[in-house]
Amino acid sequence: MSALPHSPHALVTGGGRGIGRAIAAALVGAGATVTVLGRNAATLEEAVKAGAAHFAIVADVSDEVSLNAAVAEAHARKPIDILIANAGSAESAPFVKSDSALFSRMMDVNFMGVVHAIRAVLSGMKDRPYGRIVAVASTAGLKGYAYVSAYTAAKHAVVGLVRSLALEMAGSNVTVNAVCPGFTDTDLVAGSIENIMKKTGRTREQAIAELARHNPQGRLISPQEVADAVLWLCGEGAGAITGQAIAVAGGEI
Known part of the structure; x- marks a missing residue:
């Protein structure tokens, strides 16, 4: 496993449970200072008490103002070197029953939440000697699934964002990647x-x-398997890996 630089500060959105919590715990284990961010204070604080994170901040990634304030608070504690944009939600419905509100909800959380988080950390990260941005997308960002067209569209948008931003950041020390877990x-x-x-x-x-x-x-797939892939991408030895969408899906493409 590629080592992290000395005690980086990682911000994990949606870090109170599931994949986000597994990633947070893996980063703690690798020596990072970890702040978890999400909407449920109790879940976040439980993660801190369990040793899966050091700090918790409540914010909704779809609310840019709230998220900016939360990131500023975390950054003031210690500059952010790693962003794991993990927060997301899924709703299913046939396309003909997927109204504009459903599409907006899926885009607001799954795509714009990633956009807001990256925008909030990037100015402080790009001039530092090391930076890692990893978006947790989905195999739905690489292929189609029936009855989740809004969710799938949002995850495809995340993968496109990662590929474009990686090119813009190629002259810096910031890498930008996505992991795409299967179910x-x-x-x-x-x-x-x-x-x-x-x-x-x-x-x-x-x-x-x-x-x-x-x-x-x-x-x-187990959350730990996703966390292992993210931890590798955050390591110093993964500096040449950028603009990638890595499936963690047992061979599903």
Whole structure:
């Protein structure tokens, strides 16, 4: 595993649970100072108490003003070297029932939330000797899935943003990448499982199998597997890796 530089400060959005919390804990284990950001204060504080982060800040990534204030608070404590733009949400519906409000919600959180977070940290990061930006996208940013057109569109936008920004930052010490997990064993996927059960009458095991079938390995991805990929991208030895969208999906493309 590529080592981190000495005690960088990492900000992890959506860091209170699931993939975000696993990433935060992995960064703590690698010697980073970690601030987790999200909307649920209790969840964030629990992560801090459990040792998965050092500090917690409450903010909504879709609210640019709130997010800017939170990032400024974190930066004042210690300049931010690493941004993990992980916060996101998913809603499913057939396209013909996906109204403008649904598309706006998915874009606001999953895409504009990434935009706001990057804008908030980039000016302070790009002139420093080391910087890492990693967006947690999805295999939905690399391919299509039925019944999640709004979510998929937002994740495709994240991958496009990463590829473009990486070129702009190529002359600096900042790298910009995305990781694209397949269906991962998190609360978010648990909601999808419940939705499949409700709409189809399938058992929980059958619903899990429906999602796992997309993975050639026939299973759900673990949050730790995503965290391991992110930790590598944040290491000093990954300085030549930028503009990439790396699938963590058991071979699904």
